């Protein structure tokens with residue numbers, strides 16, 4: 473998972489024209505506080521009255537997710553609403569998290585997602601690998617050219633996590649210029 477996250481991060485940062493030096497600075501710091509999380513959603517007899525996981529964005533650079541065969545993950549698409557991301561055999565889902573949203577000056581936007589419970593009569597499992605930066609890393613939009621304004625002020629990962637703990641999905645707007 474870590475190797476895959478590193479490869480994806482290099483490709484994403486390269487696509488943003490971020491120099492090799494900056495890319496290496498981010499990627500060599502990345503992974504230091506990464507975590508693997510197993511989520512279990514037991515079968516619910518009345519799924520309309522329960523929620524698997526409330527809408528949120530991940531506080532990571534990237535999250536790599538493996539879903540079991542049971543549906544439930546939805547992402548929010550502007551102008552469309554909640555869209556189901558069905559498990560596909562042999563595939564992983566990659567979610568952009570808040571830290572990459574900030575570093576990319578919102579060119580790679582974080583994805584709002586949730587888990588709903590379905591009438592599938594089965595337990596749902598998922599495995600999420602959160603690829604993160606260490607708490608003392610200073611985040612600010614990278615590699616802006618002379619016509620691009622930074623949308624976010626500089627903040628340490630530690631401070632951002634503190635802001636998010638208190639303000640949840642409003643956190644990004646609180647560090648926006």
Ligand SMILES: O=C(O)CCC(=O)C(=O)O
Pocket residue numbers: 509511525530537539544545585587597598600
């Ligand atoms: O179970 C899923 O498919 C999503 C899990 C998730 O969003 C999370 O652990 O942050």
Ligand SMILES: [Fe+2]
Pocket residue numbers: 528529530585
């Ligand atoms: Fe998530």
